[in-house]
Amino acid sequence: MKPPKGASLRIALPKGRMSEESIAYLHSRKLSSFSEFPSNRKLIFNDPEKNIEYVLVRSKDVATYVEHGSCDFGIIGYDLLVEGQYDVFIPAELPFGKCSLCTAYSEQHKDWQSKKNIRVATKYPKLASKYFFDQGFNFQIIELYGSIEIAPLTGIADVIVDLVSTGQTLQENNLVQGPKIMESSARLILNPGSYFLKRDLVQSFLNKLSIE
Amino acid sequence: MHSEFRKTRSPYGFPFLDPRATENLYAMIEKIKKLLIDENYRGVIPGTLDFPETFQEYETFDAFHSRDSHGEDLYLRSDATAQIIKGFANFLEHSHEKINEYKYFYVLPVFRDARKSYPRLREIYQVGAENIGMDSDMAMPELVYLADKMMKQTIGKETRFIIGDVRVLHYISEYSSSIKIKDMILNRDVPSLSKEFGELGWDLSMVNQMWSVMLYAPELLEWKERWNFIKSKLNNKLHQAFMNEIERLSAPVQKIHADIEKKGVNISWEPLLVRNVEYYTGFIFEGYVEGLSVAPLRGGSYDNLVGKYSRRDMTACGFALDMSSLILL
Numbered sequence: 001m002k003p004p005k006g007a008s009l010r011i012a013l014p015k016g017r018m019s020e021e022s023i024a025y026l027h028s029r030k031l032s033s034f035s036e037f038p039s040n041r042k043l044i045f046n047d048p049e050k051n052i053e054y055v056l057v058r059s060k061d062v063a064t065y066v067e068h069g070s071c072d073f074g075i076i077g078y079d080l081l082v083e084g085q086y087d088v089f090i091p092a093e094l095p096f097g098k099c100s101l102c103t104a105y106s107e108q109h110k111d112w113q114s115k116k117n118i119r120v121a122t123k124y125p126k127l128a129s130k131y132f133f134d135q136g137f138n139f140q141i142i143e144l145y146g147s148i149e150i151a152p153l154t155g156i157a158d159v160i161v162d163l164v165s166t167g168q169t170l171q172e173n174n175l176v177q178g179p180k181i182m183e184s185s186a187r188l189i190l191n192p193g194s195y196f197l198k199r200d201l202v203q204s205f206l207n208k209l210s211i212e
Numbered sequence: 213m214h215s216e217f218r219k220t221r222s223p224y225g226f227p228f229l230d231p232r233a234t235e236n237l238y239a240m241i242e243k244i245k246k247l248l249i250d251e252n253y254r255g256v257i258p259g260t261l262d263f264p265e266t267f268q269e270y271e272t273f274d275a276f277h278s279r280d281s282h283g284e285d286l287y288l289r290s291d292a293t294a295q296i297i298k299g300f301a302n303f304l305e306h307s308h309e310k311i312n313e314y315k316y317f318y319v320l321p322v323f324r325d326a327r328k329s330y331p332r333l334r335e336i337y338q339v340g341a342e343n344i345g346m347d348s349d350m351a352m353p354e355l356v357y358l359a360d361k362m363m364k365q366t367i368g369k370e371t372r373f374i375i376g377d378v379r380v381l382h383y384i385s386e387y388s389s390s391i392k393i394k395d396m397i398l399n400r401d402v403p404s405l406s407k408e409f410g411e412l413g414w415d416l417s418m419v420n421q422m423w424s425v426m427l428y429a430p431e432l433l434e435w436k437e438r439w440n441f442i443k444s445k446l447n448n449k450l451h452q453a454f455m456n457e458i459e460r461l462s463a464p465v466q467k468i469h470a471d472i473e474k475k476g477v478n479i480s481w482e483p484l485l486v487r488n489v490e491y492y493t494g495f496i497f498e499g500y501v502e503g504l505s506v507a508p509l510r511g512g513s514y515d516n517l518v519g520k521y522s523r524r525d526m527t528a529c530g531f532a533l534d535m536s537s538l539i540l541l
Contacts, residue, residue, distance in 0.1 A: 067505075069505025069506075087506075088399065089399060089400035090400060090401040090403065091424070091427070091428055092402055092403065093402075187403065190400075192505070192506065193500060193504060193506060193507070195428075197372055199480065202428075203430060206424075206428055
């Protein structure tokens with residue numbers, strides 16, 4: 001199958017640390033001409049040499065851009081992918097972005113497991129609900145969008161569910177890490193339509209990543 | 213503001229009172245109808261409501277339903293194929309005519325979820341063709357050729373088809389017995405599938421390569437070469453037998469793929485293709501068009517569906533084209 005004439009690939013990357021790790025990794029696989037993004041406020045970067053355009057978006061939006069076909073590929077944490085249940089293909093796991101989705105609590109709420117009803121603050125309502133339901137807890141999910149660590153300290157929740165990579169943020173906020181819910185790392189995602197319509201370009205990209 | 217909006221709009225469906233979109237839709241349908249009538253397909257119109265067991269359930273299945281005066285629960289149809297085949301089976305039971313082959317088409321809306329991450333009921337206007345009684349191996353090349361012609365004539369753009377065989381999925385599902393396997397294959401999730409098979413004792417690096425070749429397959433010759441290479445690196449005889457069985461199950465669809473390609477259709481073979489609807493029994497195909505990220509055309513063979521509703525078993529195959537997405541182009 002031949003791709004449409006003049007077709008190129010567009011890749012959605014999450015703003016922040018993962019975009020830096022992603023571009024460095026793609027550069028190491030000879031898929032990007034540059035190893036880091038220029039430090040300006042631009043959100044779209046073109047790599048004419050490799051015929052690839054990069055789009056920097058919020059991490060939660062990466063899969064949406066790919067699912068709707070606005071971007072062909074995307075790089076996203078596995079945690080967000082499972083939480084969002086997107087209609088995208090997942091050709092590979094990438095060797096960065098490793099972390100765990102864990103429960104955490106403050107010393108004053110250390111008996112949370114024995115409570116009849118618990119309040120759980122999280123950015124991951126679906127994954128947290130599934131976990132606490134499977135564990136047999138009566139629970140209430142409090143959905144927050146950031147600074148989850150302060151939820152037990154301000155009394156809004158008994159326990160939190162959040163990503164932990166080194167555990168330093170938890171320590172600095174006097175929280176104790178509880179049971180682990182899942183492990184996560186970066187995943188390459190692909191729009192199904194792009195796979196079938198730009199087959200040669202996509203195959204060549206995957207080959208260079210040594211995924212095949 | 214909100215009440216004003218409610219007075220002038222309808223949720224879920226086609227933008228009614230959009231004469232230009234309606235004209236486009238009618239024009240496309242007229243072209244398709246002519247093509248299907250020329251190919252001896254006869255038009256039928258099943259009811260919008262039907263008993264729930266006719267359809268496969270989906271997340272928003274109970275968004276709208278009603279009860280008739282007999283106390284029967286009726287739901288909006290999520291699919292037309294099951295209804296048409298059910299109607300055909302009824303016709304077959306009560307007809308004195310000896311029917312061996314029949315071709316039907318329909319133009320109607322179906323109601324189902326738009327997508328997994330956005331489970332909202334949507335009205336999807338579709339055109340479909342059902343071919344009953346003809347052997348799938350014989351009917352499939354003609355059917356895909358017709359589907360291709362229909363898409364090209366309607367939108368005047370290049371099309372790309374893919375074809376696979378759902379029996380490969382059935383075999384893998386039996387082998388793995390994990391309830392998550394179908395979702396993983398739907399997402400072509402190589403890391404999760406490799407992990408799943410790693411837990412069954414497969415060599416992790418080889419199984420990762422196997423899934424990559426299965427789900428992101430290169431052209432047939434290269435595929436065979438790489439498949440055989442992976443097989444030769446496996447020490448476990450049972451794992452080699454698994455790969456041999458996949459190869460055996462893939463042979464018929466590879467032949468059909470070659471037959472369709474000879475007809476000038478831009479088509480590629482997919483070792484593993486999955487469909488959400490359960491009634492498919494053999495070959496399945498999808499048609500893509502530039503500008504749409506999901507396939508507007510899907511079809512395949514469902515050889516057990518007539519037997520589900522009648523005492524006579526008959527093979528059947530067909531496809532449906534989502535007109536609602538085509539008018540967006």
